Amino acid sequence: MPDDLYxxxxxxxxxxxxxxxxxxxxxxxxxxxxxxRLYDRFAVLQDAYLAAQKKRRP
Ligand SMILES: [Zn+2]
Incomplete structure (x- = not known):
C-alpha cells in the first residue's frame, strides 16, 4: 500500500x-x-517511495 510505504x-x-x-x-x-543502520533503512525506503511515485505518474 503506497500510503503505508510513505x-x-x-x-x-x-x-x-x-x-x-x-x-x-x-x-x-x-x-x-x-x-x-537507520540511514540505510531510510535510503532503501526513500528509493522505494520515489520509485512508487514515478510509477504513479499520469
Ligand atoms: Zn550515531
Whole structure:
C-alpha cells in the first residue's frame, strides 16, 4: 500500500534525524553503526517511495 510505504519512509526519516541530533558520533560525513543502520533503512525506503511515485505518474 503506497500510503503505508510513505508512513514508513517518514518514520525512517524522523528516526534518522532524531538519532543524528542526539548522537555525538554521527556527523555529516561519518556515522556510528546504529546511525548507519537507520540511514540505510531510510535510503532503501526513500528509493522505494520515489520509485512508487514515478510509477504513479499520469
Ligand atoms: Zn550515531
Amino acid at each position: 508512513q514508513r519512509y517518514m518514520a525512517a526519516h524522523r528516526a534518522n534525524q532524531e538519532h543524528a541530533a542526539a548522537c555525538f558520533t554521527c556527523t555529516g560525513t561519518a556515522r556510528c553503526p546504529a546511525g548507519q
